[in-house]
Amino acid sequence: MRNPSTRTRPDPGIPSAGIPARLAALRTALGPADRRPGPALPLGLPALDAHLPGGLALGPPHEVAPAEPADGAAALGFALALCARRLDAVPGEALIAAAPGLPLPHGHGLAALGLDPRRVLLLETGGDAEVFRALEAALHARCLAALLGLVGGGLPLKPGRRLHLAGEGPDPPLLLVLRPAGLGPPNGAATRWRVASAPAARDRFGGIAGPRWRARLERCRNGRGGDWTLEWDRDARRLRLPERLAGDAAAAGGARP
Amino acid sequence: MTRLRRAGLAPESPLAVAADGPGGLRLVALDAGARALGLRPGEPLGRVRARIGVPLHVRPADPEADAAALLRLCRWAGGYAPGVSPFGPAEGGHGLYIDVAGASHLRGGEAALLDDLAGRLARGDVPARVALADTPGGAFALAAHGPADRILAPPGAAAMHLRDLPVAALRLDPGTVAGLRRLGLRRIGALDDQPRGPLARRFGEAPLLRLDQALGRRPEPLAPLAAPDAFAAARGFLDPIGRQADVVAAARGLMAEIAPRLERAGLGACALRLALHRVDGLARALDIGLSRPERCPERVAALVSLRLDRLGAGLDAGFGFETVALTVTATGAVTVRQGVLGAEPAGERVGALADALAQRLGRRLVRLAPRESHRPERAERALPWDGADPSTSATAPWPDHLPPRPLVIFAQGEPARDVLAAAPDGPPRRFRWRAREHRVARAEGPERIAAEWWRAGGGPRDYYRIECEAGRRLWLYRDGPHAPDRPAAWYVHGIFP
Structure with a gap:
């Protein structure tokens, strides 16, 4: 005589309690490829991560551009801060591939930003095309934790697509492309950031403390854009929103002349 | 002894x-x-x-130790000229020839070379007799039986010098020497004056050959000491090859030939040269540098392939290559490390990437290293990536006691114009830089960075870290103190993030 309960006992591989969760997982697994959440680098800031699909997706390129030509160093600092956050999370090294004529980071400046210069490899190339080839080779090699390309033009559609393909697979690095100011053509970047300098945080004595940037997320696949003033904490390697202290006029956004 | x-x-x-x-x-x-x-x-x-x-x-x-000591001496003497050959059995084995033809000017002439050689040997406590002559035989005769420890026979005068030497100086076997002495031929000059026919009938060719060699009438090739283990291989093709895949396959095969030899020596190739000889006589050489010693044929083939990719049509195969030769031009010791099963260490892969980029783009990966200099623009340098693990590497750590440094620094300060600053040592209030007016909202400083006294030029600089009203942070310096008759010059030297 068979016990009827044995027939209704669910398959051990399927958790019976989570039917809706399982359906959701199936939907994600069967959905379009870009909807599937891949590995991501959380920025550690709920306000930001809520706009991103769990953080900066690892593998596909992210584009960072200064809001104005004079904000080049701010955009570079923002991109390097993201690299520093990635290097803080995983062992390995970062590669900076630069087109000629673009300012390269200063070693002591990297250290001041919280990025160990000994973990940064530099490659000076002969042009944007070589930057993209180097980034692609580095993506295929899968041996570096973060990649940053400094290009003089932008990220055109075709190299963007190639980088996208090269970044697919297990254990991808963080890939950032820094382009100069100006309107970039549409490309395959997962996110596009526009960064400008913002008045820095003040320490107790009124001196200049950590750098602050005004970062605008212009485009984000599987997310929505946003606009934040971010402060970089070099010791914790994390971005944070400026504290709105009464005395901190710059951060509060008020008291403009 | x-x-x-x-x-x-x-x-x-x-x-x-x-x-x-x-x-x-x-x-x-x-x-x-x-x-x-x-x-x-x-x-x-x-x-x-x-x-x-x-x-x-x-x-x-201990003849073996003697031979090894002579070999060491020969290697040392290689510093004078590349053609060095140790004495063979005919010379008794206690000396060496140096072929200084074309190399004596490097030491300031033949006499100076001879003095230098004798002096160094004497300082090294090596008793030696040195002689320089036109022929190896003549030099040997003068060194072994000459009247002085140090003899320089001018070109063409060797015969005159040799005439008075005993016949034993001609490197003859003792029986022949004794036979010649019985005939009353004790000196080389006397031997040279004899008719050659009867002499050859009685003693054979040897005395005449040695005599002619010493006097320069017959050439005497010396066997130079082999260069220390050259690692090279070449392959000829009956049907010339022209396709890239064939060249890569040939390089792989050549490296596979060299690899066991390298492995026996415990070495790896740090630099390779692939020589491609075309049918019409043109030769093309590709130099391939590696970031770390390597002896894996597959990797070398991959690098050759990348290099050929980069050359593209630049590698003109013409009617094909008939000879492909691979030479290891630099070697390094391979340290064998225990690997982790199933996981290639990341350093290996970074090395492979560095090599691939070097071949594909012709550029090397570099890493920044601190340099001990007060001047900020000189305080760092780029070192080629060497594969050292950054966490354990012996490279100098970056100093952490410095005040904040800008993220981007200019090789030379860019002049800031129309600077409004409180005299004599106040921070700037307003200035013009890159065709834009900057109003300073906040300034920190000064940080005085003195000039390096061991270098010429430059005075102390007062650096200010300023923030504009727009939020941009710059690093300005005042070059030298303010003087009543000369307004101080201001420069922008870097940008903070």
């Missing part, structure tokens, strides 16, 4: 070295004390012991 003395194995005197000879042990080498007793090389040891009244220290001969 010299070898023993240099090795500290000859503390006592008199000392002799004995080896097995006809009729038991015979002396082969003596020190000065033993010579003073009237001993001669070649005497039977037993008779010597019976003859002299003082104790004689005897050491066994």
Whole structure:
């Protein structure tokens, strides 16, 4: 005589309690490829991560551009801060591939930003095309934790697509492309950031403390854009929103002349 | 004897070295004390012991160590000229030839070279007789039997110098020397004056050959010491190859030939040269540098392939290559490390990436390293990536006591114009830079960075870290103090993030 309960006992591989969760997982697994959440680098800031699909997706390129030509160093600092956050999370090294004529980071400046210069490899190339080839080779090699390309033009559609393909697979690095100011053509970047300098945080004595940037997320696949003033904490390697202290006029956004 | 003395194995005197000879042990080498007793090389040891009244220290001969010592001396002498060959059995094996043709000017002429050589040997406690002549035979005769320790025979005058030397100087075997002496031919000049026919009938070709070689009438090729283990391989093709895949396959095969030799020597290739010889006689050489010693044929083939990719049509195969040669131009010791099963260490892969980029783009990965300099623009340098693990590497750590430094620094300060600053040492309030007016909202400083006294030029600089009203942070400096008659010059030197 068979016990009827044995027939209704669910398959051990399927958790019976989570039917809706399982359906959701199936939907994600069967959905379009870009909807599937891949590995991501959380920025550690709920306000930001809520706009991103769990953080900066690892593998596909992210584009960072200064809001104005004079904000080049701010955009570079923002991109390097993201690299520093990635290097803080995983062992390995970062590669900076630069087109000629673009300012390269200063070693002591990297250290001041919280990025160990000994973990940064530099490659000076002969042009944007070589930057993209180097980034692609580095993506295929899968041996570096973060990649940053400094290009003089932008990220055109075709190299963007190639980088996208090269970044697919297990254990991808963080890939950032820094382009100069100006309107970039549409490309395959997962996110596009526009960064400008913002008045820095003040320490107790009124001196200049950590750098602050005004970062605008212009485009984000599987997310929505946003606009934040971010402060970089070099010791914790994390971005944070400026504290709105009464005395901190710059951060509060008020008291403009 | 010299070898023993240099090795500290000859503390006592008199000392002799004995080896097995006809009729038991015979002396082969003596020190000065033993010579003073009237001993001669070649005497039977037993008779010597019976003859002299003082104790004689005897050491066994070690021909292998002698040969190794001579080889070391030859390698050292390679610094004078590349063509160095040790003495063979005909010369007795205790010396070496240096072919200084075309190399003597590097030491300031032949006389200076001879002085230098003799001086260095004397300082090294190596007793030596040196001679320089047109021919190896002449130089040997003058060095072995000449009237002085140091003889320089001018070009063409060797025959005159040689005439008075005994015939033994011609590197003849003792039987021939004795035979010539019986005929009354004791000097080379006398031998040279004899009719050649009867001489050749009686003693064979050897004396005439040696005579001609010494006088330069017949050439005497020297076998130079082989260069230390060259790693190279070449392959010829009956049907010339032209396709890239074939060249890559040939390179892989050549490396597979070289790899076992490298492995036996415990070395890896740090630089390779692939020579491609075209059918029409043109040769093309591709130099391939590696970031770390390598001997894996697959990796070398991959690098060759990348290099050919980059060349593209630049590699003109013409009607094809008939010979492909691969030479290891630089080697390095391979340190074998224990790998993790199933996981290639990241350093290996970064090395492979560095090599691939070097071949694909022709550019090297660099890493920044601090340099001890006060001047900020000189405080860092780029070192080629060497594969060292950054966490454990011996490179100098970055100093962390410095005040904040800008993220981007200019090689040279860019002048800031129309600077409004409080005299004499106040921070700037307003300035113009890159065609834009900057109003300073906040300034920190000054940080005085003094000039390096061991370098010419430049005075102390006062650096200010300022923030504009727009939020941009710059690093400005005032070059030198403010003077009443000369307004201070201001420069923007870097940008903070």
